[in-house]
Amino acid sequence: MDDLYDKKIKCPVCDMQFSSKRVRRSKLRIEKRDSDLFTYYKGENPVKYGVYVCPMCGYAATEEKYSKVNDEERSVIREKVTTKWKEREFSGVRSVDESIICYKLALYCGEVLSFKKLYLGNICLRLAWLFRIKNDDDNEKKFLDFALKLFDEAYMQESIAGSSLDEITLTYLLAELNRRLGNRDKAISWFSQVVSHPMIDTKPNIKKLAREQWNLVRQR
Numbered sequence: 001m002d003d004l005y006d007k008k009i010k011c012p013v014c015d016m017q018f019s020s021k022r023v024r025r026s027k028l029r030i031e032k033r034d035s036d037l038f039t040y041y042k043g044e045n046p047v048k049y050g051v052y053v054c055p056m057c058g059y060a061a062t063e064e065k066y067s068k069v070n071d072e073e074r075s076v077i078r079e080k081v082t083t084k085w086k087e088r089e090f091s092g093v094r095s096v097d098e099s100i101i102c103y104k105l106a107l108y109c110g111e112v113l114s115f116k117k118l119y120l121g122n123i124c125l126r127l128a129w130l131f132r133i134k135n136d137d138d139n140e141k142k143f144l145d146f147a148l149k150l151f152d153e154a155y156m157q158e159s160i161a162g163s164s165l166d167e168i169t170l171t172y173l174l175a176e177l178n179r180r181l182g183n184r185d186k187a188i189s190w191f192s193q194v195v196s197h198p199m200i201d202t203k204p205n206i207k208k209l210a211r212e213q214w215n216l217v218r219q220r
């Protein structure tokens, strides 16, 4: 397990110092990628460690978001999360089931803090991927469906500037998640939006994937 190292983190809610495992970038070897962008690696998958959970107060969020908590959010976490929290650590090597618990905690924290739909959708998509690793089709579908609804709302209502998902990739995911969930007409309409996007040539991988998946759904 020397693919992993311990990252020290300070909880922005309760100031507790704790550590969380990370996969060394130098150890990442891509094995394959699914059409909804889930990447498989030889060895540990970094998606399993994408959420930090404070063992003391229960605050959980993704790495990018973790330290960005204001005073009001801090008191919401204390009131709605910490009061129900029983001390529990996720600092070691995580099983897929433990990773699922971490993402569900992050989803709950993100909901009580009214974080953006795009952020919550990304968490649901990762939950779907974790259930895919377990071959749990029912839960995979359930979370793909949550992700799709949240991405749909994000696309309609939110500015995605400065987020980790760009507009082309988000549009592509809307198409592909609709395809996976059997919404053929919606998938076709979103795929056509992806390939006709004025900036599509800046994303050659997405362009190629979108054409492949678009053909696949039209053939059915």
Ligand SMILES: [Zn+2]
Residues within 6 Å of the ligand: 011, 012, 013, 014, 015, 016, 054, 055, 056, 057, 058, 059
């Ligand atoms: Zn804490």
